[in-house]
Every structure is written in structure tokens, then in C-alpha cells.
Amino acid sequence: MTVPSVSFLAFAAVAALIFNLGKAAWWRQVVLLATNVAFFASFSPNPLSYVPFLAFLALGFLTQIVTGNGARPRFFVFLLVLTIAVFVWLKRYSFVPNAAFLPFLYVLVGLSYVFFRVVHLIIDRHQGEIEGRVGLVSYLNYTLNFTALTSGPIQRYDDYRRMELERLPLDLVVAGRALERIIIGYFKVAIVSMLLAEVQREAIDALLLVPPLADRVATGILVAALYPLYLYANFSGYVDVVIGVARFFRIELPENFDRPFSSENFINFWSRWHITLSSWLKTYVYNPLMMVGMERIAAPALAPYIGVFAFFVTFFLVGLWHGQTSEFLFFGFLQGGGVAANKLYQLLMQKRLGHKGYRELARNPVYTAICRGLTFTWFAFTLLWFWSNWQQIATFSHALGPEGMLLTWLAIFIVATVLLAIGEPLRRGVLRMSWQGGPLLLSRYVRTAWGTALAAVTVAVIVLLNSPAPDIVYKSF
Amino acid sequence: MGGLARRDLWLLPLIAFATVVVLFLGSEAVARIFWPEQLFNACRLFDSAVGVRYRPNCSTTMKTPEGPWYVASYNACGYRSDAPCGPIPPGTRRVALLGTSTSEGYLVEYPNTMGAQIETDLTRLCGAPVQVQNLGALAPFGHQLLLRMDEALRLHPNAVVLILAPFDLEDLTAAAATDAPTAIPAAEPPAGFAKHVFDELKDSRALTVAQHFLFRNLNVYLSLYLRYGDKADFLRSPFTPKWQERLQALDTIVAGLSARAQRAGVPLTLAYVPQEAQVALMAPGRTAPAGVNPAALPAAIAQIAARHNAIFVDSSLALRTHPAPERLYYQVDGHLSGKGQPIVGSYIAQTLAGKREGPFAACRGTVSASLEVPQ
Numbered sequence: 001m002t003v004p005s006v007s008f009l010a011f012a013a014v015a016a017l018i019f020n021l022g023k024a025a026w027w028r029q030v031v032l033l034a035t036n037v038a039f040f041a042s043f044s045p046n047p048l049s050y051v052p053f054l055a056f057l058a059l060g061f062l063t064q065i066v067t068g069n070g071a072r073p074r075f076f077v078f079l080l081v082l083t084i085a086v087f088v089w090l091k092r093y094s095f096v097p098n099a100a101f102l103p104f105l106y107v108l109v110g111l112s113y114v115f116f117r118v119v120h121l122i123i124d125r126h127q128g129e130i131e132g133r134v135g136l137v138s139y140l141n142y143t144l145n146f147t148a149l150t151s152g153p154i155q156r157y158d159d160y161r162r163m164e165l166e167r168l169p170l171d172l173v174v175a176g177r178a179l180e181r182i183i184i185g186y187f188k189v190a191i192v193s194m195l196l197a198e199v200q201r202e203a204i205d206a207l208l209l210v211p212p213l214a215d216r217v218a219t220g221i222l223v224a225a226l227y228p229l230y231l232y233a234n235f236s237g238y239v240d241v242v243i244g245v246a247r248f249f250r251i252e253l254p255e256n257f258d259r260p261f262s263s264e265n266f267i268n269f270w271s272r273w274h275i276t277l278s279s280w281l282k283t284y285v286y287n288p289l290m291m292v293g294m295e296r297i298a299a300p301a302l303a304p305y306i307g308v309f310a311f312f313v314t315f316f317l318v319g320l321w322h323g324q325t326s327e328f329l330f331f332g333f334l335q336g337g338g339v340a341a342n343k344l345y346q347l348l349m350q351k352r353l354g355h356k357g358y359r360e361l362a363r364n365p366v367y368t369a370i371c372r373g374l375t376f377t378w379f380a381f382t383l384l385w386f387w388s389n390w391q392q393i394a395t396f397s398h399a400l401g402p403e404g405m406l407l408t409w410l411a412i413f414i415v416a417t418v419l420l421a422i423g424e425p426l427r428r429g430v431l432r433m434s435w436q437g438g439p440l441l442l443s444r445y446v447r448t449a450w451g452t453a454l455a456a457v458t459v460a461v462i463v464l465l466n467s468p469a470p471d472i473v474y475k476s477f
Numbered sequence: 478m479g480g481l482a483r484r485d486l487w488l489l490p491l492i493a494f495a496t497v498v499v500l501f502l503g504s505e506a507v508a509r510i511f512w513p514e515q516l517f518n519a520c521r522l523f524d525s526a527v528g529v530r531y532r533p534n535c536s537t538t539m540k541t542p543e544g545p546w547y548v549a550s551y552n553a554c555g556y557r558s559d560a561p562c563g564p565i566p567p568g569t570r571r572v573a574l575l576g577t578s579t580s581e582g583y584l585v586e587y588p589n590t591m592g593a594q595i596e597t598d599l600t601r602l603c604g605a606p607v608q609v610q611n612l613g614a615l616a617p618f619g620h621q622l623l624l625r626m627d628e629a630l631r632l633h634p635n636a637v638v639l640i641l642a643p644f645d646l647e648d649l650t651a652a653a654a655t656d657a658p659t660a661i662p663a664a665e666p667p668a669g670f671a672k673h674v675f676d677e678l679k680d681s682r683a684l685t686v687a688q689h690f691l692f693r694n695l696n697v698y699l700s701l702y703l704r705y706g707d708k709a710d711f712l713r714s715p716f717t718p719k720w721q722e723r724l725q726a727l728d729t730i731v732a733g734l735s736a737r738a739q740r741a742g743v744p745l746t747l748a749y750v751p752q753e754a755q756v757a758l759m760a761p762g763r764t765a766p767a768g769v770n771p772a773a774l775p776a777a778i779a780q781i782a783a784r785h786n787a788i789f790v791d792s793s794l795a796l797r798t799h800p801a802p803e804r805l806y807y808q809v810d811g812h813l814s815g816k817g818q819p820i821v822g823s824y825i826a827q828t829l830a831g832k833r834e835g836p837f838a839a840c841r842g843t844v845s846a847s848l849e850v851p852q
Contacts, residue, residue, distance in 0.1 A: 172481050176489075198694065448489045452496040464684075464691055 001042040003150050004186050004241040006462070011039070012147075016248035020170065028167065032141050032249060039146035043107050052090055052106045053114075059083055060118030061139050068125040068133070076126045083122065087115045093324045110149040112321065116280050117143050121157050123284060130157055138164060147246040151238055153256040154276040160251070167250040176444070178247035180451045185240025187454040188233040191461055196230035207399050213407075220400050220408035221415070227387055228380045232260065235274070262424055264362070264371045266342040266378060270315060270335075278318060286314040304347050312340035319382075327385045334382040365421070372424075373417025380412060501683070508682035512542035512689075520551055521615070527624050528616035531555040539584065542685050543807040544814060547586035552610075554632075557581055558592060560608035565633060569606040570836055572599070572829075573629035575622060575734075576640035579750050580613025582818055584807060589815035591640070594822025595829075602830040603840035610634065618645040619653035619726075623733045630741045635836035637743055638790075638825060639734060642750040643711050643774060644811065646723045654726035685809050692808040695757060702754040703769065712755060712765075714773035728781045735785035744835050747782045748825050749775045750813065751793040753806040759797040788832070795824035 001008050015035040019028055044050065063083055067076035090111060092101055121139075124130045134142075134157070142160045168174075203222035211219070236257040246253045256275050263269035270278045293306035319332025349358045361367055384393055400408060433440040440446060520535035531551040540546045554562035565571050574580050574592050582590025592611035599607035610632050612625050618641070629637055678684065692698040703709055710717045716724065731747065738745035751771070757763070758771040765771055775791045782789035796802045796817060805817030813821065830840035 176481075444485065444489065445492055448492045449496045452493040453500055456497050456500050460687070464687055 001039060004182075004189055004238060009182070009186075009241075009245070012245045012248070016245075019249055025164070025167075028250075029137050029141060029164070032145075033137055035249075036141060036144040036146045036149070040107075040144055040149065043109050046105075048104065049106045052102060053108070053111060056083075056086055056090060056111070057114065057118070057140070057143060059086060060114075060122065060143070061134075061136065064118075064121045064125040064134060064139075067122060069128050070126060076122075080119070080122055083115075083119065087111070091324065094326075110151070113149065113152045113154060114143050116152075116154045116277075117157070119284065120154075120280065124157065130161075145246075145251070147242040147249070147251070148253055151235070151242075152274075152276055153239060153242075153254050154280050155254055159254070163251050168247075168252060170248065170250055173444075174247060176448075178244040180447060181240045181244030181247070183451045183455045183458070185237040185242075185244060187458045188237025188240065190237075190458050193230050193234035193237060196226050196233060200226040200230060204396075207396065213401075213404055216400055216404045217407045217411060220396070220404060221411050223396065224380050224384065224408060225412045225416070227383050228261075228376065231383065231387075232257070261376055261420060262372065263375050264368055265346075266338045266375050267311070267346075269375050269379060270318070270339060274318075277321075278315075281314045281318055285317060286310050289313055304343075308340045308343045308347070311343050312336040315339040322386065325389070327389050331382060331385040334385065338378055338382065369417050369421035372420040373413050376416040376420065377409060377413040380416075381409065501681075504683040505681055508542070508686045512682060512686050513540060514542045514682065514685075515540045515546075518549065518615070520549065520555075522555075527614075527621045527628075529614045531557070531614065541584045541807055541810050542682060543689055543810060544584050545586060547584075550587065554610070557587070557590070557611045557613065558609055559587070560596070560610065562610055562632060565608075566606070569608055570599070570603070570635040571632060572596075572607065572609045573632055573634040573637045574609055574611045574613055574640060575625055575629060575637060576613040577618050577642075577645050578613070578615045579642045579645070579813060580640035581611060581615060582613070583615060584810065584812050585815045585818050589818050591813075591818045591822030591825065594819040595638075595826045598823050598826035599830060599837065599840065602826065603837060613640065617653070618649055620655055620730070620733075622730055623737070626734050626737050630737060630743065634743060636746060636829060637734075637738055638746040638748055638829075639731075640748050640750060640821075641727075641778070643752045643755065644708075646711070646720075646727060647708060649723045649726045649730075651722060651726050651729070654729040688809045695803060698803065698808070699754055699757060703766065709754070711752075711774045712758070712769050712771055714770045716773070716777070724777050724781065727778070728784070731781050731785050731787060735787055739786070744788060745785075746788040746790060746825070746829065747778060748790040748792060748821070749778055750821055751775070751791075751796060753803050753808070753811055756793055756796045756805075757803040759793055760799075760802050761797070788828070790825055790828045792821040792824050795820050 001011065015031065015038075019031045019035070022028065022031070040050075060083060063079040066072075067079055089096055089100065090102075090106075091108065121130070121134065121142075125134065138161060141164070142155075142157055145155070145160070148155060200223060203219045203226070207216065207219045207223055239253075239256040243253045243255070254276050256277075258272040258275065260269055260273035263272050289310040290306060293310065294303060297303070297306060313336065315338070316332040316336030319335040320328055322328050322331065346358070349361070353361060362371075384396075388396070397405060430441060431439045435443055515538060517537075518531075518539060519537040520532040522530045522532055524530045533551060533553050533555045535555070536548050536550040538546060538548050549557060550559075552558050552560070552562050556562055572595060574595070580591070582592060587593055590611070592609045592613070596607055596609040610629070612629055614625075622639070626637065692701075703712070707717070707719055711720055735745050751759070755771045755774070758765045758769065772793075775793055779789045779791065796805060799805055799820070805814060805820065806812065807814050829835075829837045832838060
């Protein structure tokens with residue numbers, strides 16, 4: 001079942017109705033489990049294809065039991081490494097010999113996200129961060145939660161458990177907001193990302209015709225700059241839909257995006273883009289690396305540079321996690337390199353200008369606008385290794401030529417800087433228009449009209465196209 | 478009610494409803510202003526024998542939302558031709574065009590119609606005046622064509638060309654081909670409110686405009702068209718029983734036309750004009766999906782033409798060489814536009830002029846009719 005799709009929404013609507021028919025905790029747990037299992041079972045008609053996935057889940061469940069509350073540290077490390085190794089093996093990473101892989105097709109949908117949840121459970125249970133035991137039904141509902149199975153967001157178990165115990169209220173206002181979220185998300189995925197993908201595809205075709213330099217640069221801008229926007233509309237739209245759907249099951253999923261293109265630097269960008277993934281990696285990779293580094297390297301002068309190294313490793317893994325090919329390896333290198341360079345720059349500037357001077361510089365609107373433009377441009381550049389391969393990149397480079405490439409990236413930087421510089425004050429200005437003590441645009445009347453308009457346009461386009469919404473990019477990870 | 482004021486219980490649904498109404502009316506108004514339409518033909522007369530005729534010496538202004546304004550003018554015989562339909566001036570050759578909307582040049586300004594193009598090209602290729610009397614009309618494709626053929630032959634043409642497109646055959650039955658009495662269909666029950674609303678929405682200009690832009694995406698258009706059911710089944714071989722019946726009925730009509738033409742000593746040409754999706758699938762470098770054969774229908778019609786000694790011209794061969802042949806049509810309406818009609822006209826003229834015998838044997842055509850049968 002594709003998320004989001006009309007069939008997914010219909011499935012979720014029926015399940016939510018049944019879920020809310022009973023108030024007893026056991027009823028809701030059982031209905032949610034049945035819903036999760038039914039959703040999971042929709043990916044393959046072959047029972048054998050679920051075995052590896054279920055075995056991984058079983059390994060995680062048993063590991064968190066036997067290593068819980070600080071028990072047997074060496075055994076904990078062994079089982080944690082084993083869990084990671086099994087994940088790498090099941091995901092068929094290219095550095096694992098082909099002969100080692102299972103000789104049949106099996107379900108992998110959402111395994112990466114399940115992996116994050118399982119590892120989080122194992123570590124936090126071992127460190128005593130999670131109180132009490134984790135029951136099998138709660139474990140399955142947490143790891144297989146159908147709203148977040150395919151592409152996240154990655155919820156923490158304690159947050160999930162809290163909502164399982166004290167189910168959140170679901171009144172008309174909450175339901176209306178959840179519905180609004182679903183409509184906005186569906187619009188982003190079905191309309192905005194579809195249009196952006198279409199324009200980018202046409203631009204790629206046009207670029208290969210080798211038109212004059214000015215046209216090539218204009219087309220190159222579309223090819224490179226539209227993909228981040230497409231990816232944002234596609235992925236954040238999916239997140240909007242699942243957050244809205246989960247709310248009908250009285251679950252509040254964590255946010256995954258916070259206007260990432262308004263970020264003033266690349267470090268800040270990664271705290272506003274795929275937030276739950278970067279938070280997870282900061283908790284389970286960055287922080288331990290920092291701690292180990294600080295313990296091992298006594299010189300205080302080197303302490304900031306341990307942070308640079310930890311940043312590099314963390315965001316290198318963010319990139320690497322996305323795929324198993326050399327393109328993703330390089331994508332990871334660019335992510336890690338970008339964040340590390342950003343951190344080094346901050347250290348350098350603080351050294352030269354002092355903390356106060358650097359803070360003042362960061363408050364300068366021109367400097368901020370340039371930083372935003374640069375952050376967007378760098379992200380768009382790194383994404384080339386995300387959505388294309390070496391051969392395509394070589395073809396684009398050849399089509400653009402050295403001067404074309406230079407002009408394309410310069411133009412993207414300038415356009416992004418100007419648009420983001422205009423966009424932010426414009427947004428603030430629009431939100432300042434108030435009515436009945438709150439921003440006019442956020443009043444329920446304006447939101448109702450806006451949501452209805454988006455729903456009407458989405459339905460009209462879907463009916464016209466009579467085809468399912470494009471698939472979610474992040475489903476394949 | 479979770480902090481929702483009592484008035485919001487009716488106000489919010491009202492706002493939602495009003496939004497939909499405003500959106501629809503707004504988009505409809507914008508579409509009607511920027512994409513006007515005038516499809517009513519003031520010259521059209523209903524004729525019990527041939528279905529439709531046009532008022533002699535009449536002009537009417539028409540427009541599809543997808544195309545330009547144009548004036549459709551009809552000569553003294555009610556044919557869409559500039560040339561008078563009286564006696565043929567000495568040294569002039571005459572071609573009679575038969576068919577329906579495609580032949581007439583529906584929604585296309587006169588200079589771009591295939592009739593006008595055939596006239597211009599044949600005159601140039603033959604070095605002597607050639608006039609076209611276009612008897613094409615937005616009329617049923619059936620036994621009525623035999624009466625139109627008699628009418629055409631009374632004009633003493635040197636050649637008769639029947640233009641046919643796949644959608645001409647959609648309503649063709651064995652009974653329609655022979656003037657046999659047909660069962661009167663049962664009266665439809667009065668349309669309900671829902672159907673009325675649905676029909677209104679279907680005719681919405683905003684919808685037409687939206688479809689126009691959507692269909693410009695070939696992938697969207699093709700996938701939707703191939704799901705059209707019976708309408709699109711001419712693209713699949715072997716043909717369904719319905720399409721086999723239609724071809725059988727066409728065979729009957731062509732036999733009648735051919736017999737009349739032979740009696741009058743006038744060569745009959747069958748010119749096939751492909752449907753938009755069909756020619757898009759035929760374009761070089763494109764592959765038809767499994768089970769789809771865009772060349773099947775022209776091949777079957779070529780066989781019918783051969784059986785009845787008619788010349789066959791497959792204009793798909795000319796249209797498909799265009800870099801984007803689907804752009805030669807009105808995307809939603811499906812008729813050839815002012816870009817596609819002249820290509821078909823030129824190709825027909827080239828074919829007629831390329832014949833080694835017949836009325837245009839001395840002309841300098843470049844297309845040999847023997848090449849037109851699709852492989």
C-alpha cells in the first residue's frame with residue numbers, strides 16, 4: 001500500500017473508526033496491532049518474504065530483554081553489533097559479498113526506520129532510560145506503527161508509550177487540525193512534488209539537447225535547484241499526512257521538518273531537515289563520539305576539533321544511510337564535509353571576531369541572507385549524488401561545460417539568496433496581520449477555506465489524472 | 478467540542494462549501510474569459526437524407542477553447558470551399574472531398590484546412606488549376622456517404638477522396654452501413670439531478686482547460702487514452718468483435734462508394750487520418766505498450782481499399798515524422814488542428830500527383846501510393 005494514496009487514507013479511516021469505537025486500552029492496542037499487521041502484510045503476498053524482517057524484529061525484542069537495565073555490558077555490545085550487522089546484511093550493502101545474501105526476495109519496506117527504533121530501544125533499555133519492561137504488543141505497535149513504518153518519522157519509545165498509556169484527546173478541533181495536515185500533505189505530494197518533478201524531468205531532457213549557453217544555464221538552474229524543493233514537498237508532504245493520520249489513533253508523531261530552507265548554516269539546516277534522523281544520530285553517534293573523544297584527548301584546545309570530527313562522522317553516516325552505492329558514499333562525504341567545514345568556520349570566526357563579534361555578524365541581515373543562499377546552494381549541490389549517478393553527473397557536466405557549471409551554481413546562489421531574503425520578512429509580515437488576537441492567516445476560518453481549496457484542487461487533479469499519487473522518495477531507504 | 482464555538486459548527490462547513498463554489502465559479506469564469514468557445518454552427522441544416530448539410534452562401538464564426546477564432550464559409554452548394562461549385566472552368570481539374578468533421582476542417586481556419594492545402598499543392602504540382610469541393614460535414618458516417626457520393630459525382634470531379642479517422646467508425650454498425658431499419662432505442666429515463674450536475678461539470682470550460690494542459694504531458698495522455706475501453710480498442714490487435722463489425726460495415730460502404738466511382742470512371746481514394754494517441758505511439762523512437770498496435774487499423778483499412786480498387790493514403794506516415802505529432806491536434810477535442818490539417822492535405826496531394834496514371838498522372842508528386850500500405 002502506497003503512502004499516501006487514496007487507498008491508504010481509506011484504510012486508515014476505517015481503522016481509526018474501529019480504534020475509537022472502544023475506550024479500553026487493550027481494545028485500542030489490539031486494533032492498532034491488527035491495523036499495523038494488515039498494513040505490513042499488504043507489501044507481499046508471499047509469507048516467506050516476511051521472515052527476515054520478522055526475524056530482525058524478534059532479534060531486537062529479545063536483545064532489549066536480555067540486555068535491559070545495564071545487564072551484562074559485553075553481551076550488550078555483542079548483541080548490539082549483531083543487530084547492526086544483521087541490518088547491514090539484510091539491506092544488502094555493497095561491501096557485503098553477494099554470496100552472503102539470502103537467495104530470495106524479501107520485504108524491506110521501512111526496515112531502516114525499524115532499525116533506528118530497535119537500536120534506540122536496545123540502548124536506552126540497557127542504560128535504564130526506559131522504565132519498566134517493553135511488552136510484545138507495545139514493541140510491535142511501536143516498531144511496526146503503520147503510519148511511520150515506510151519513511152518515519154522516528155519516534156522515541158518513551159514518547160510512544162506515554163501516548164499508549166494516556167491516550168491523547170480527539171475532539172473536533174484536533175480532528176480538524178489532523179485533517180488539515182493530511183490535506184496539506186497530500187497536496188504537497190500529489191500536486192507540488194509532481195509538478196516540480198515534471199518540470200525538472202523536462203529540464204533534464206532540454207539540457208541534453210545542448211542549447212546555447214544562456215539557455216543551458218537557465219535549464220541547469222532548474223535541474224539542480226528544483227530537486228531540493230521537490231524532495232521537500234515530497235517528504236514533508238508524506239510526514240504531514242502520517243502525522244495527521246496518526247493523530248486519529250491518538251498518537252502524536254514528532255515533527256520532521258522546520259522550514260529547513262530558512263536555515264542560516266548547514267549545521268542548523270540538519271536540525272531542521274529530517275529532524276528525527278539527525279536527532280537520532282546526534283544521540284547515538286555524535287554524543288558518544290564526543291564523550292569518547294573528550295575522555296581520550298585531554299588537551300582542552302583540541303576539544304572543539306573533536307566536535308568537528310564527530311560532526312563529520314555523524315553526517316557522513318546520514319548520507320551513507322540513504323543508499324548502498326558509491327554515489328551515496330560521496331553524498332555522505334559531502335554532508336559530513338559540509339557540516340564539519342561549517343563548524344570549523346564557526347570556530348575560526350569566533351577566534352577572529354570573538355563570540356560577541358561573531359554573534360553580531362550573524363545578526364546582520366545581508367550576512368544572514370548570503371548564508372541562507374549558500375546553505376541552499378550547497379544542499380542542492382550535494383543532492384546531485386542523491387538523485388543521479390556518476391554517469392548522469394558526467395553527462396550534465398559535459399552538457400553545461402565548465403563556464404556553464406560555474407554560472408549555474410552562481411545563479412542558484414544569487415537567486416536563492418534573494419528569494420530567501422525576501423521570503424522570510426514577507427512571511428513575518430503576513431503573520432503579523434492579526435484578527436481576534438491572533439494571526440489572521442492562522443484563524444480557523446482562513447485555514448478552513450485554505451484547506452478546502454487545497455483539497456478541491458487535489459481531488460480535481462487526481463480525478464483528472466485518474467492515477468495514484470507519486471511514490472514517496474524516502475520509502476526506498 | 479474541544480474549544481469550538483457553537484457558531485463554528487455551521488460556519489466552518491459553510492466556509493468550506495463556499496470555498497468550493499467560489500473556486501469552481503472563479504476558475505470557470507477565468508476559463509470562459511481566456512478560453513472562449515463558439516461551437517454552434519449557424520449554417521448547419523439537418524437533412525433527413527444525408528444527416529447534415531450547410532446553408533449555401535453562408536458564413537459562421539466558430540472557435541474551440543483550444544484554437545483560434547475562424548470563419549467557416551460555405552459556397553453556393555453549401556460546401557466549405559472557396560471555389561464555385563458550378564461547371565468546371567476549362568483547363569481546371571476538380572477533386573471532391575467526402576467525409577465528416579476531419580474532412581470539413583472542423584475548428585480550423587480555411588487556409589489551413591486539408592481541402593485548401595490539397596487545392597494549393599495540386600495546382601502547384603500540376604502547373605494547372607485544381608479546385609477542391611469539400612463535401613465534408615459534421616454528419617454521421619454511414620450509408621449517407623453513398624448519397625453524398627452521388628452528389629459529389631454530379632460535380633464531375635476528376636477524383637473523389639474519402640477522409641476517415643478512427644472516431645468516424647465508432648458509431649458504425651452493419652445496419653448504419655446499409656440503411657437497414659434499426660430498432661428504435663428505448664427512451665432513456667429522465668436524467669436525475671446528480672446526472673445533470675455531472676453533465677454540467679463534464680462540460681465545464683475549466684475542466685477542458687485543465688485537461689488541455691494535462692494532456693500536453695504525453696505520458697498522462699497516453700495512459701489515460703489507452704484506458705478508454707472500446708473507443709481505444711482500435712489500437713489493439715486482434716480487433717474486438719465490435720471493431721471487426723465496424724470494419725465489416727466500412728467494407729460495405731467502401732464497396733458502394735467504389736462501385737459508384739467506377740461507374741463514373743472516377744478514381745476513389747481512401748485517406749486515413751490517425752487519432753492523436755495513435756500517431757503519438759507511431760512517432761520514431763517511441764514504443765507502444767504490450768498488446769498495442771497503432772498500425773493495425775490503417776493496415777485493415779488498406780486491405781479494404783485494395784479489395785475495392787481504391788487508392789489508400791495513410792497520412793500517419795506524414796504526421797508521425799513531426800517531432801511531436803501529438804501537438805498537431807487539439808489535445809482535448811481530438812481533431813487535427815491548423816498545424817496538422819495542412820500536413821495531411823499536402824500528403825494527399827503528393828500521393829495523387831505521384832500516381833503514374835489517372836487524372837494527375839502528369840503532375841510531379843513525390844509519394845508513391847504503393848508505399849502507403851503500412852507494414
